[in-house]
Amino acid sequence: xxxxxxxxxxxxxxxxxxxxxxxxxxxxxxxxxxxxxxxxxxxxxxxxxxxxxxxxxxxxxxxxxxxxxxxxxxxxxxxxxxxxxxxxxxxxxxxxxxxxxxxxxxxxxx
Numbered sequence: 001x002x003x004x005x006x007x008x009x010x011x012x013x014x015x016x017x018x019x020x021x022x023x024x025x026x027x028x029x030x031x032x033x034x035x036x037x038x039x040x041x042x043x044x045x046x047x048x049x050x051x052x053x054x055x056x057x058x059x060x061x062x063x064x065x066x067x068x069x070x071x072x073x074x075x076x077x078x079x080x081x082x083x084x085x086x087x088x089x090x091x092x093x094x095x096x097x098x099x100x101x102x103x104x105x106x107x108x109x110x
Contacts, residue, residue, distance in 0.1 A: 035073040063105075
């Protein structure tokens, strides 16, 4: 399985954390769920971090069956819709940058 992460590195406007979270879940999450080939979408909001660690108030993970599915999703019209929705929310609440990482998952029972 392939997971594409979007790490939102930066800061939420003071006093607007819940507004940011609500907007992500109502305005943007539906567009992420619309990516063709996506198997699962996980939205994680930061609660704590180590002293001195960079701030990642949001980490998005979308699972795909393979790299071809990631490429198809990124080439789809859903990506433009997603970008517009994301930028609309970020413009209101977020200062920072987004970077993406594509990983291969390996799970081991404990």
